[in-house]
Amino acid sequence: MQIIKLNQVKERELIKKIKEGAVIIYPTDTVYGIGCDALNYIAVERIRKIKQRDEKPFSVIAPNKEWIIKNFYVNKHYIERLPGPFTFILRIKKSGIVASNVTNNKTLGVRIPNHKLTTRLQKAGIPFITTSVNISGKEPITSVEEIPNEISRNVDIIIDDGKLDNNPSIIIDLTEKLAKILRKQ
Numbered sequence: 235m236q237i238i239k240l241n242q243v244k245e246r247e248l249i250k251k252i253k254e255g256a257v258i259i260y261p262t263d264t265v266y267g268i269g270c271d272a273l274n275y276i277a278v279e280r281i282r283k284i285k286q287r288d289e290k291p292f293s294v295i296a297p298n299k300e301w302i303i304k305n306f307y308v309n310k311h312y313i314e315r316l317p318g319p320f321t322f323i324l325r326i327k328k329s330g331i332v333a334s335n336v337t338n339n340k341t342l343g344v345r346i347p348n349h350k351l352t353t354r355l356q357k358a359g360i361p362f363i364t365t366s367v368n369i370s371g372k373e374p375i376t377s378v379e380e381i382p383n384e385i386s387r388n389v390d391i392i393i394d395d396g397k398l399d400n401n402p403s404i405i406i407d408l409t410e411k412l413a414k415i416l417r418k419q
Contacts, residue, residue, distance in 0.1 A: 235386055237378065240351060240395040249358045251391065257281055259367050259381065260355070261395035262347035264319050264403045265374040266381070268389065269295070272361035275333040281363060282335070284388045287370040292336050293321050293343030294361040295352060301361070302344055305331045312408060317348035319400070323407040323416070332361055341409055351393060366402060374402055 240261065252258070255277045257270045268284065270277035272294045281292070296302045299313050306324035313322075321343045329339040336342070345364060346352060355362050366374035367381060375381055377397045386392060405417040 235389055235392060237392045237394055240393055243351070243354065243393060245354045245357065248354060248391070252355070252358050252362070253360075256390040257284070257388070258391040258393065259378075259386070259389050260351055260393040261349060261398055262352070262364065262403075263317070263349045264347065264400045265376055265398055266367045266378070267347075267364045268367045268385070269355075269363040269365070271358070272332040272336050272363050275335055278333050278335050278363060280388070281365065284385055285365065285368070285370050287365075290370070291338060291341070291343065292363050292365050293345060294332060294336070295355055295364045296344050296346055296361060297356050297359050299346070306342070306344065308408060312406070312413075316346040317352060318346070319348070319403045321345045321403045321405045323405065323409055325409045336363065343405065345403060347403075349395075351395070376400070 252271050255274050257277055257280050259266055259268050268281055302313055305327055308324050323341055323343050325341055368374050378392055378394045407414040407416050
């Protein structure tokens, strides 16, 4: 496991490692996330094991807004709010946009965090798993120092951006005609 300060991240190296299947812990505009290439079944399974999370779907950071519009049924009005502290639950237009162990292929949580690392992750051009760094059911992590050993020893890279004084994202279900807030900040 390698710890890198945010200002020392080498973009090309990071993208290469992600495409090779690395699991990373990284800062967002909310809390620290753990993620990987959402198309890599094996890397996604590693995250499930680390978080001790069974079938519950994961969310992804979209490579761009166009990817969201192309792959989901969504009112563009909501997409205009991105980047930001939102996770939108959207209906998927066609299967195969993420690995089969990410979601049920009917809906998917999608976000674009408002954080400078996000634009680097998006340059990989792939959807990227985004879920809070914690064992399922425990409190999210807001600093690298809080990461339990059972998590840190099982990831490849930790990107440190200091203490994040934010709440987890607001989750909004957009799968029906009326939007429904599932989690507030």
